[in-house]
Amino acid sequence: MTDELDEALARCAAEPIHVPGSVQPHGVLLAAAGAQGRVVTVSANCASLLGRGPAELAGVPLADVLRLPASDALAGDLYDVNPWTAAVASGPVDVMFHRTGDLLVAELEPADADEAPWYLTVQAAVQRLQDVRSIEDFAGVLVTEMARLTGFDRVMAYRFDPEWNGEVVAEVRRPDLEPFLGLRYPASDIPPQARALYLRNWLRLIPDVRYSPVPLLAAGDREPVEPVDLSLSVLRSVSPVHLEYLANMGVAASMSVSLVVDGALWGLVSCHHYAGPHRPSLKERAAAEFLARTASVLLSSLISRRRYDAALTSTDAARALSRSLAVPGRTVAESLMSDPTTLLDLVAAGGAAVRVGTGIRLIGETPDAADVAGILDGLWSGEDRATVATDALSRLQPSSAAWSDVASGVLAVAVPGVSGGAIAWFRPEVVREVTWGGDPTTPKLQPTPEGPRLSPRRSFAAWSQQVRETATPWQGHEVAAAEHLARMVADTLLQRREQNDRVATALQRTLLGAGLPDLPGAETAVRYLPSSHEVVGADWYDLVLLPNGHVAAVVGDVAGHGLGMSAVTAELRHALRAYLLRELDPAVALDRLNELASWLLPTELASVVVVDLDPATRRASVASAGHLPPLLITGDGARLLDVARGPALGLTDAATHPSTVVDIGPRDVLVLFTDGLVERRHVDLDQQLARLTDVAAPLRGGLDAIVEALVDGMGARDGDDDVTTLAVRRRPDGSV
Amino acid sequence: MLIEVAVSSHDGYALIQVDGELDIATAPQLSEAISGVASGADLVIDLTATSFIDSSASRVLANARRADPTSPAHVSIVCPPSNRRVRRVLDFLGLPEVVPVYDDVDTAVGSLPA
Numbered sequence: 010m011t012d013e014l015d016e017a018l019a020r021c022a023a024e025p026i027h028v029p030g031s032v033q034p035h036g037v038l039l040a041a042a043g044a045q046g047r048v049v050t051v052s053a054n055c056a057s058l059l060g061r062g063p064a065e066l067a068g069v070p071l072a073d074v075l076r077l078p079a080s081d082a083l084a085g086d087l088y089d090v091n092p093w094t095a096a097v098a099s100g101p102v103d104v105m106f107h108r109t110g111d112l113l114v115a116e117l118e119p120a121d122a123d124e125a126p127w128y129l130t131v132q133a134a135v136q137r138l139q140d141v142r143s144i145e146d147f148a149g150v151l152v153t154e155m156a157r158l159t160g161f162d163r164v165m166a167y168r169f170d171p172e173w174n175g176e177v178v179a180e181v182r183r184p185d186l187e188p189f190l191g192l193r194y195p196a197s198d199i200p201p202q203a204r205a206l207y208l209r210n211w212l213r214l215i216p217d218v219r220y221s222p223v224p225l226l227a228a229g230d231r232e233p234v235e236p237v238d239l240s241l242s243v244l245r246s247v248s249p250v251h252l253e254y255l256a257n258m259g260v261a262a263s264m265s266v267s268l269v270v271d272g273a274l275w276g277l278v279s280c281h282h283y284a285g286p287h288r289p290s291l292k293e294r295a296a297a298e299f300l301a302r303t304a305s306v307l308l309s310s311l312i313s314r315r316r317y318d319a320a321l322t323s324t325d326a327a328r329a330l331s332r333s334l335a336v337p338g339r340t341v342a343e344s345l346m347s348d349p350t351t352l353l354d355l356v357a358a359g360g361a362a363v364r365v366g367t368g369i370r371l372i373g374e375t376p377d378a379a380d381v382a383g384i385l386d387g388l389w390s391g392e393d394r395a396t397v398a399t400d401a402l403s404r405l406q407p408s409s410a411a412w413s414d415v416a417s418g419v420l421a422v423a424v425p426g427v428s429g430g431a432i433a434w435f436r437p438e439v440v441r442e443v444t445w446g447g448d449p450t451t452p453k454l455q456p457t458p459e460g461p462r463l464s465p466r467r468s469f470a471a472w473s474q475q476v477r478e479t480a481t482p483w484q485g486h487e488v489a490a491a492e493h494l495a496r497m498v499a500d501t502l503l504q505r506r507e508q509n510d511r512v513a514t515a516l517q518r519t520l521l522g523a524g525l526p527d528l529p530g531a532e533t534a535v536r537y538l539p540s541s542h543e544v545v546g547a548d549w550y551d552l553v554l555l556p557n558g559h560v561a562a563v564v565g566d567v568a569g570h571g572l573g574m575s576a577v578t579a580e581l582r583h584a585l586r587a588y589l590l591r592e593l594d595p596a597v598a599l600d601r602l603n604e605l606a607s608w609l610l611p612t613e614l615a616s617v618v619v620v621d622l623d624p625a626t627r628r629a630s631v632a633s634a635g636h637l638p639p640l641l642i643t644g645d646g647a648r649l650l651d652v653a654r655g656p657a658l659g660l661t662d663a664a665t666h667p668s669t670v671v672d673i674g675p676r677d678v679l680v681l682f683t684d685g686l687v688e689r690r691h692v693d694l695d696q697q698l699a700r701l702t703d704v705a706a707p708l709r710g711g712l713d714a715i716v717e718a719l720v721d722g723m724g725a726r727d728g729d730d731d732v733t734t735l736a737v738r739r740r741p742d743g744s745v
Numbered sequence: 746m747l748i749e750v751a752v753s754s755h756d757g758y759a760l761i762q763v764d765g766e767l768d769i770a771t772a773p774q775l776s777e778a779i780s781g782v783a784s785g786a787d788l789v790i791d792l793t794a795t796s797f798i799d800s801s802a803s804r805v806l807a808n809a810r811r812a813d814p815t816s817p818a819h820v821s822i823v824c825p826p827s828n829r830r831v832r833r834v835l836d837f838l839g840l841p842e843v844v845p846v847y848d849d850v851d852t853a854v855g856s857l858p859a
Contacts, residue, residue, distance in 0.1 A: 612804070614800060657840075660807045691797070
């Protein structure tokens with residue numbers, strides 16, 4: 010069945026409708042050839058208007074038949090001649106001339122002598138069209154004016170969608186007729202070759218759908234009739250399939266006029282008559298065509314003005330977002346989601362998501378963060394992270410149907426240069442009731458000797474279909490604005506990274522001392538990245554040479570961010586230093602520090618880990634107050650040290666912190682870090698710790714390179730939290 | 746970031762349930778809810794539906810039990826082992842050593858001092 014349907018559709022699309030070999034009977038066609046323009050082909054009904062048969066017209070110059078003033082009148086531009094009114098045997102006729110190939114074609118129709126000039130009737134219509142501002146109103150005015158001009162029982166504006174399905178967007182009709190407004194017609198109703206023809210020939214008329222075609226004959230009746238291309242003809246006989254279609258609809262006469270925007274068929278003005286045959290005169294049709302051509306130009310400018318307005322609005326939003334991105338002390342997501350201008354002003358949507366660095370930030374109505382991550386990762390499974398703009402996400406990603414209420418439409422752009430970086434907008438489901446003019450899913454096939462032929466529907470009863478899981482489509486300028494924003498974010502992140510690196514250096518010099526001390530007995534490297542959230546963070550690290558020759562390595566983290574926190578951090582750092590120097594035992598030093606923290610900073614919470622390293626032996630002792638365990642990279646790989654922990658500083662007034670003795674080889678690298686290195690909002694902490702050991706396992710060589718590799722490998726730049734990574738290796742010989 | 750903090754009063758104790766992500770931005774909502782609990786009432790903070798917690802929010806939990814005249818009399822936390830993301834953070838900080846952490850609300854309420 011499907012094969013037969015395909016064959017029938019192909020047959021329909023292949024029908025050579027421009028060379029039917031016949032015309033409609035409401036006029037007479039004459040085709041002339043040669044320098045003198047002598048008649049070579051005539052329609053069989055030529056005597057009805059001209060009183061002369063094919064044999065009598067053969068070889069007669071066309072200019073003589075139609076009484077043109079000069080024999081060379083038809084040699085020049087035919088626009089100067091059309092329409093020509095001639096007095097012939099039957100009375101006055103209107104004549105339209107055109108050329109096709111080597112032929113000069115004249116088409117004659119009986120004329121109504123006392124008509125008002127068409128330009129008078131159209132002038133007011135054009136003025137009314139100029140006054141409207143919406144496409145809907147425009148279509149409404151157009152059909153009203155067209156009906157007034159042509160007298161059809163029903164006049165509709167019919168707009169094509171990108172798949173060439175048509176929808177009736179405006180209609181005027183005789184009150185007793187059932188409305189077609191809002192009905193849709195499948196693309197197969199107007200096959201591609203018909204649409205191509207409509208671009209060339211703007212107006213088609215069938216005054217009586219039950220006409221009998223009039224064959225074209227060779228005037229001289231000796232040589233066979235040359236097939237005449239009737240693409241530009243007004244009398245062209247139409248496809249029998251089309252006549253059957255109209256008859257099935259109860260239409261007695263029909264006319265359609267093209268609406269062309271930017272060189273493409275935008276729609277049609279489609280006119281039906283039911284009472285009986287209806288033939289607007291050639292002058293009325295000229296007026297209708299002029300109106301349609303003028304309407305097309307006005308429509309073009311209306312559409313581009315709307316695009317321009319939309320682009321202007323989004324330019325304003327883009328400018329505001331760009332300013333917001335430049336405000337220091339905000340994450341990218343905060344910049345894009347803070348009033349008064351947000352991502353949702355740039356591209357209208359129900360909600361949006363930003364993923365740069367560690368988490369996903371959401372605004373408006375969206376699936377939850379983990380689901381957004383799933384959607385984005387599903388859209389971009391490969392390397393190529395091209396922009397995705399879909400108004401039916403569940404068609405790309407069936408699993409996403411679960412979120413169709415908020416995310417039927419997705420516009421997702423990648424942030425260049427940021428691993429996994431993305432900005433996405435979501436549009437909710439818009440359940441649409443689409444009403445087709447007859448069931449479009451069941452074309453009728455008719456067997457013919459040449460194979461199956463598409464037979465037009467007999468039933469035009471409205472056939473409703475509910476379209477689900479689709480959203481309002483994304484416009485081209487919206488996609489462009491989204492991509493522009495993604496580039497802007499990428500630039501901002503780059504600038505911030507450079508700026509952060511400078512700030513980090515300055516902080517290391519002031520808050521943390523002038524870099525790491527160069528200690529005998531230990532080789533060290535550190536990377537401290539303040540959060541992109543607040544410029545001054547609350548991590549600290551320290552290296553202290555103890556009186557017993559041991560080296561104490563410290564990494565700590567105070568909850569919270571901001572300049573106030575940096576003062577707390579400095580106090581804790583200096584106090585711990587003093588306790589380490591006095592107590593010589595890291596666990597006891599932490600007990601003391603906890604007392605101080607509870608007393609001085611009752612509302613703060615901090616975690617810290619201390620490793621006391623004896624350069625002379627393999628022995629190290631580790632004490633932790635609620636901190637993540639240190640990492641040890643050995644020749645065999647990497648593991649987290651299993652060390653005992655006491656409560657974080659400030660949790661309780663008096664706490665006892667245990668210490669754990671660990672064995673550290675001469676080439677082993679001990680890494681202390683804060684949670685910013687591993688903590689990700691939607692990933693399990695244990696999973697992240699496992700990933701850290703995977704990243705660390707193969708690392709060898711210089712400590713600076715190892716620290717950089719850990720930070721990069723964990724994707725810990727541009728995060729919401731400070732990241733501190735401190736690496737220590739024993740230097741047993743005490744050399745510097 | 747959406748977060749829902751629901752406070753309900755019961756016979757002799759208040760229950761605060763947190764649905765969503767507790768971070769530096771949302772922790773103040775929890776803080777507010779805690780300070781709204783009547784002085785002297787016991788408090789159960791239920792993190793069963795909490796999908797994320799950072800150290801700022803942990804600090805709020807820790808502070809809930811401090812000896813402050815406006816603070817509740819007895820504080821306990823509910824976080825089932827199945828909520829690993831939150832439970833692991835609490836474990837690392839050593840919070841269970843200073844605030845009792847229970848697997849479910851019933852156990853937490855049953856363990857309140859009479």
